[in-house]
Amino acid sequence: MAKYLYRLGGWIYHHRFKVIGSWFVILLALGVTLASLGSSFDEDMSIPGTKSEKAMDVLNKEFPQGGNGGKIKFIFKAPKGETLDSKEVKAKIQEALKNVPKDKEVAAVTDPYQTNTVNQERKIGYADITYKKEAEKVTEASKHDAEKIATSLRKEGIQTELGGTVVLSKVEVGGISEVVGIIFAYFILAFTFASLLTAGLPIITSVIGLAIGVLCIVVGSNFTAIQSVSLSLAVMIALAVGIDYALFILSRHRQHLAEGLSIKESISRATATAGGAVVFAGVTVVIALCGLSIVNIPFLTAMGLSAGLTVFIVVLAAITLVPAVISVAGTRVSPAKANRFLGKFHSKKGQKESNAWGRMLARYPLPIILICLILGGVLSYPALHIELGLPDNGTKSTDTTERRGYDLMAEGFGEGINGPLVVVLDASTSENAQTAFVKTAEQLQKFKNVAFMTPPMPNQDGMFAIVNILPKTGPNDLETKELVNSIRDKAAQVEKTNNVKMMVTGATAVNIDISDKLADALPKFASVIVAFALLLLIIVFRSILVPLKAVLGFLLTLTATLGFVVLILQDGHFIHLFGIPKEGPILNFMPVLTTGILFGLAMDYEVFLVSRMREDYLHSGDAKKSVLTGLKHSGPVVTAAALIMIAVFASFIFAKDPMIKSMGLALAFGVLFDAFVVRMTLIPALMTLLGRSSWYFPKWLDRIIPNMDIEGEEFLKEEQKKKASKTKNVLQK
Structure with missing residues (x-):
């Protein structure tokens, strides 16, 4: 090449x-x-084949009148000293809602006074706008119209926020x-x-x-x-x-x-x-x-x-x-x-092939290895209680109307209102569907974490019904997940006794299924990545221990990174330092995505740093000296490259979107730890301690594995020989 x-x-x-x-x-x-x-981005993040997706398919088929249209939820809070039933407040809200159908994309709009979607204190209520199109296809013009109506009510002294399935705050690129x-x-x-x-x-x-x-x-x-x-x-x-x-x-x-x-x-x-x-x-x-x-x-x-x-x-x-x-x-x-600052760490007289950092690693390899391992272990510990989920409006900044609307709904109706569950009942094989529905509803009512439950609502032929359940806890709480799993565990017994199939769906259930699926996928993906890394590095470095150390170092980086993001994002430590509005579960696809990205970047630094060590070892045969040479010549460039990557990733912590913010934090820390703790410290210290053993490679394996001249050293030697030969011929002539 x-x-x-x-x-x-x-x-x-x-x-x-x-x-x-x-x-x-x-x-x-x-x-x-x-x-x-x-552009035409598709915001669907579902996984076909999960239990919630199968239930959603049944729901859409048997209850077509519900439609798949996107929804924007208007959430109202009465002015201080008044209620939503106050004459002027009620008149202003109803007058504003009359303007909603002017948007031809609107399929239906509810009146909170007719549907009784007002809390017991009559202070907080909501109205739903259902559009003809799916949530991700609702136009910017429709969103603008809704925001305009909300703004007009705010001017009248009625706090009005927006929520629902339609995404109002877009992910910004180029900001x-x-x-x-x-x-x-x-x-x-x-x-x-x-x-x-x-x-x-x-x-x-x-x-x-x-x-x-x-x-x-x-x-x-x-x-x-x-x-x-x-x-x-x-x-x-x-x-x-x-x-x-x-x-x-x-x-x-x-x-x-x-x-x-x-x-x-x-x-x-x-x-x-x-x-x-x-x-x-x-x-x-x-x-x-x-x-x-x-x-x-x-x-x-x-x-x-x-x-x-x-x-x-x-x-x-x-x-x-x-x-x-x-x-x-x-x-x-x-x-x-020579950079003046870096020159402070460069060679002293008689030590041209080393710098201060390399000499320190060479002098105290074992203590440095122990410090790196202890640091990695401490940072990795929080990962043992990692909880996965998808960020919702509750994790957004309080500057957004979605977050304020989320908080208003929780204040007025309880945390569960932001994560309702839909239980689909299939009694198509039952002789008396209505009786079966009633019996099943009675069993659902007995679950501990149920705050409110609607009676079974059958479809047109009466063979299917839906039950809406509001948990006592929020959509990302562990208790809500346990409720979903409890209902599913009970499904087999219900089908046996009542002859009714019971399926759970809704945004919360879909989120739980996606998180579980991704958690199961991580070990499989990590195993493939580790196997690929070992094979790749064995070919590149023609060594057994160097690739093994590199892979173990990558695993330490991965666990330390996951532990760090759990400590910050999930446990809530130092969240204000990073501008994170609220602690919550770890983004469910972050572990898999971080594994893939950090693997690629870790191998980058491994190749750029260790290839120079290998080159010097092949020339000198001195394993310890080659470590010092590699750190001196490749270390500054790797340091600058890592700092650039950290700066770029860390800058995304300023993004408004919680998914981008959390990914920026994870990747910035991952590169920081891998570059400076693993690649620039742990790996060189291990190679110094092991000496020539680091480069052991069986002869039989050396014969069958192709030689990958990554930095073209062999080619350049051939070019130099050709030029020397040409010069010699010219001189002879």
Whole structure:
């Protein structure tokens, strides 16, 4: 591969403007396509085949009059000293609701006074607007009309908030999170390169690659089911790795310039060496993301493929657009110089192949290993009581109308109103369906956590009925989950005694089923990832212990990351420090998604750092010295790359959407722990302690496994031999 990348770098040098122009043509073409097609994201995050989905299918078939239309809930609270029954308050609410049907997309609107959806104190009530279209297809114009009506009531002194199944607060891409991440990345690059111009090059190239990737996803949403959260996830990952990959190639180019190579030769070599490592690292990340499809969960597959596509595009940008931009910059990109700050940690006289950090690890390997393991163990401990769920309106900021509406509903009707359960009763094989329904309802009433339950409501042929249950606890509370499981456990006995099939559905039940499915998928996915990592690293490093240490380090990173997010997001410690409105369950797809992403990124740093150690070991045969050399030469670049990635991920903590906020927190901490505790500390300390044993590799295995020259060292040696031979022939002539 290095041979072809070397030739590619040389070709790009001569055709730099064509390459840059091609990228802009692609960007323009996708922009025009988007302008004509628009976007069509599908917010469905269900999993076909779960118990709740099967029950929902029966519900939609047997109760078609209920429809699948999206709903916006108007939630009212009377002014202080008045009730919703006060003459003026009632008149204002009813007058406002008369304006709702003016929107032709509205199928029905309820009157809280007729449906009696007002609490006992007559202070809080709600009205439902049902639309003709599904929740995710309700237009922005319809949402705006609803918000306009709510605003008019607020001006009249009646607190009016919105809720329901229609998403009112969209996931934003291109907002403050991305800007903050890019600014931090720029300052880190400026510090690393000691040049404001050079620092801007990785930013420009990564943003262009990212923009093309984002446009591909948005255009693709018109042809396949993609959730909007996939877009934010793709931006988060691709922006971080795109800047990192450009950094690696640009750093290698500056090193070659410092060695006295011409600009063309430097670009060719940087593309062949660092470019090869970038391709390998990028493909690893893409495989990890696409590997999410093995858990067979549609929305997770869409997220993985979307992010994988964007990473693939930024890899292409790194090995084509970056060399082209460097070629245009020419002499304005200066050769590498020693960083004054990092110089404090560099070699002392007589210690040219080491720095202060490496010498400390070499002097105290065992205590450092123990400290890393204890730290990882302490951080991992909270993960033992992890609870999975999906964020709802109750986890949003109090600045949003959805959160205020959620709190009003809980205040007026109890926590359970925000997570109702729908029990579907199937008595199609019963001789007396009505009697069977009554008996079943009596048994449902006996469950401890039931706050309110409606009588069975049969369909037109009387063979099916639904029972609405309000739990005493909220939708993400453990007691609510236990209630759902208790009803399902009781279903077999009810079917036997009453000849009635009993199924539970509703948003809360669907959430529980998705969380359980994802929890079951994590061990399977992690096992595949670990096996893949072992095989990959054995081929790359031609060692048994180095890959084993790398995989164990990844598992420590994963458990520590999960423990950290449980400590913050679920247990509620330091939530205000991170701007998190309220503690709650861990995002149910976070563990699986974090496993895939952190695996790819961990292997990136492992390859960039340990490959340099292996190169020095092959030359010197000194295992301990090779660790010091690797830390000195690759450590600063890995440090800068990790800091950039942490800055980008951490910037997403400022996002309003709780899903994006929690993913940003998890990935920022995961990279922090993996880069600085595992890759830069634990792994080098272990390799120092084990010495030559780290590089043990059976000869029989060495013969059958292909040699992957990741950074093109073998190719460059051959090139040098060819040039030396040509020079010799010229001199002889």
